[in-house]
Amino acid sequence: MRIAYLLVINLGVYDGVIQKIVSQINSWNYYGHEVQVFCITPDAYRQSSLYASKVKINTYVEGGKLKKAKNYLLDIFKLSKFHKKIEKDLNSFNPEIVYVRNTFYQPYIGRIVKQYIGVYEYNTSELKEYKLLAKTFFKYKIAYVYYLFFYKSFFKSFKGVSCVTYELEDEFKGSINPHVDTMVIPNAIDLEKEQKILKRKEVNKIPNLLFIGTPGANWHGLDAIEKLAEKTMGKLNFHIIGFENTNPVTSNITYHGFMMKEDYQKIFDMCDIGIGTVALYRKKMNEACPLKVREYLVNGLPIIICYEDTAFKRELPKWVIQLPNREDSLLNNYHKIIDFCNHYLNKRIKTEMVRPYIDSLLFEKKRLAFFEKILSEEN
Numbered sequence: 537m538r539i540a541y542l543l544v545i546n547l548g549v550y551d552g553v554i555q556k557i558v559s560q561i562n563s564w565n566y567y568g569h570e571v572q573v574f575c576i577t578p579d580a581y582r583q584s585s586l587y588a589s590k591v592k593i594n595t596y597v598e599g600g601k602l603k604k605a606k607n608y609l610l611d612i613f614k615l616s617k618f619h620k621k622i623e624k625d626l627n628s629f630n631p632e633i634v635y636v637r638n639t640f641y642q643p644y645i646g647r648i649v650k651q652y653i654g655v656y657e658y659n660t661s662e663l664k665e666y667k668l669l670a671k672t673f674f675k676y677k678i679a680y681v682y683y684l685f686f687y688k689s690f691f692k693s694f695k696g697v698s699c700v701t702y703e704l705e706d707e708f709k710g711s712i713n714p715h716v717d718t719m720v721i722p723n724a725i726d727l728e729k730e731q732k733i734l735k736r737k738e739v740n741k742i743p744n745l746l747f748i749g750t751p752g753a754n755w756h757g758l759d760a761i762e763k764l765a766e767k768t769m770g771k772l773n774f775h776i777i778g779f780e781n782t783n784p785v786t787s788n789i790t791y792h793g794f795m796m797k798e799d800y801q802k803i804f805d806m807c808d809i810g811i812g813t814v815a816l817y818r819k820k821m822n823e824a825c826p827l828k829v830r831e832y833l834v835n836g837l838p839i840i841i842c843y844e845d846t847a848f849k850r851e852l853p854k855w856v857i858q859l860p861n862r863e864d865s866l867l868n869n870y871h872k873i874i875d876f877c878n879h880y881l882n883k884r885i886k887t888e889m890v891r892p893y894i895d896s897l898l899f900e901k902k903r904l905a906f907f908e909k910i911l912s913e914e915n
Contacts, residue, residue, distance in 0.1 A: 537907060539564055540631035542622070542648070543575040544639040552748075552827040555797065556896075557637065559726035563900035572629050574622045595625040619644035626652070633907050636694075638662065643686075646693040653914050655696040655907065658704055659723070663687065664819050672752060688712055696910040698903060701846045703823035717913070719906045722825035722846035724896040725834050727887065738806060742770075743877035746807040746837065748777045748800075748828040757815030757842070757866075764866040764873070765789045771874050775803050804835045809877050812841035817861050830894045836884030840873060842866070847893040855885050 541561060547554065564571050572594040619642070626634070626648065634652045636645065638659050666683055669676035691697070691708075696717045699705040705718050749756040758779060765774045766786045774789045777800050781791040792803060810832025813824055825846040832839050838855040842865045845856070852858055857876045859865045866873065892898070 537569045537633055537904070537911070538629065538631045539569055539571045539907070540626055540629055540634045540652075541571060541573045542626075542634055542636045542645070543573065543577075544642070544645070545575070545577060545637070547575070547577045552797075552831065553637075555725070555831075556723060556827055559724065559729070559896040560900055560903075562726055562729065563896050564904065566897065567901065567904055569904065572631070574626060576618050576622065594629070595622055619648060623648050632911060635907075643690075646690050649693040653696075653910060654694040655698060655910065656691065656694045657698050657700075658708055659700040661704060661707060661819065661821060664821065668755070668819055669752060672754075691716070695914060696906060698906065700825050701823040702849070703821060717906075717910055719902070720846065721899050721903050721906070723827050723830055723894075724899040725827075725830040725894050726897075727834060727891060727895045728897070739882055740773075740806070740808060742773060743809055743881050744773045744775060744807040745809045745811055745840075745877065746775050746777070746803060746832065747811040748831075750778055755815050755817075755819040755821075756813055757818075760814050760864075760866050761811060762786070762789065764870060767867055767870050768874060772877060775807055777803060804831075804837070807837060808881055808883070810835075810837040810839045812839055812843070812845070814840075814842040814859075814866060815863075816843040817863070822861050833885065833890040833894050834887070836886070836890075838876070838880045838883075838885060840876070853889070853893070855880070855889070 541557070543557070545553065561571050561573065573592065574595045575593050623644075631652060634649055634654045635657065636649065636654060637657045639645065663680075663683060666676050666680035670680045691713050694716060696719070697705075697708055697713075699708060699718055699720050700722050702720050705720050708716075708718060747758070747761055749758050758776070761774065761776070762785045765772070765788050769786055769788050772788065776789060776791045777795050778793070779791050780793045781789075784791065792800070795803070810829065812826055812829045812832075816822065816824055821843075823844045823846060829839055829841065829845065838857075840857050840859070842859045843861050844858070848856060848858070857873065859869050859872075
């Protein structure tokens with residue numbers, strides 16, 4: 537197949553997302569398919585992790601900063617000139633499938649996709665996310681209203697939708713488009729590329745826990761982790777990536793700020809346990825498959841989560857502790873957490889144990905079969 541991967545993304549910020557995109561493209565190439573990448577991104581990110589990963593972007597255009605609330609809608613419509621460049625190069629490639637990772641609704645993308653057989657990657661409930669963020673950021677109030685009016689018409693352009701969870705598939709079928717072909721394929725990671733020598737370089741006296749989060753995304757649950765840290769002072773240590781804090785609530789928390797993948801590996805190496813999303817109830821959701829959890833697992837870290845992970849729907853491995861998806865879940869189970877962390881102190885999970893749950897080669901083979909199914913139905 538000739539597959540066009542159409543991206544509208546800030547290449548310099550979403551490092552975990554970039555790694556997933558790289559693993560998808562590598563897997564498609566591995567199975568013998570031709571892939572070209574067409575990308576719109578804010579400027580000044582030419583040295584991003586996507587370039588460093590040696591994935592060729594066939595068309596790269598800079599624009600669409602979408603930063604200031606007062607310019608939000610204006611910026612969206614200014615993107616038309618960038619889409620025209622993308623459209624011209626797509627026509628030259630003449631793909632059999634155009635794959636679009638989730639993006640804010642833009643009419644030009646819908647127009648482009650209508651010319652081909654388009655498949656959309658639905659990896660978050662954007663409507664719920666914008667509604668929640670609108671309580672804090674004015675920009676997202678505009679985004680929420682805009683999305684509310686146009687998102688259903690946007691999705692009419694696609695022949696297939698790949699959802700990362702069963703909950704999102706139910707949402708899409710129930711409230712967006714019940715007639716489109718869908719398939720559930722959870723997030724995964726390139727295990728062959730990311731495989732580590734899982735040996736501890738240093739020995740911890742008490743468990744060190746790692747959490748990667750995003751400022752403003754209150755469903756990640758940083759506040760709940762801070763409360764847990766305060767409760768477990770002297771028994772657990774916490775390392776937080778993605779947040780700056782010059783005045784920690786307790787001395788057993790270290791904030792490392794935003795870090796790129798090549799910089800935060802040393803933090804992974806010194807930690808024993810990874811913490812996933814712990815406040816998903818704030819988004820009125822119960823199922824997820826965060827990319828950061830896949831990174832924890834490829835580094836051999838057991839994990840603590842407060843939601844249902846799509847990859848573990850059939851069975852919950854012993855190196856996962858799944859707590860209820862509700863407020864104070866961490867505090868109410870802190871004894872259980874301490875016992876779990878002590879059990880895995882200075883240990884690593886073997887790669888072969890996590891492979892069935894996170895290996896992109898396994899999951900992308902299913903996605904490619906989904907593409908073939910859609911092509912056969914349309915031809």
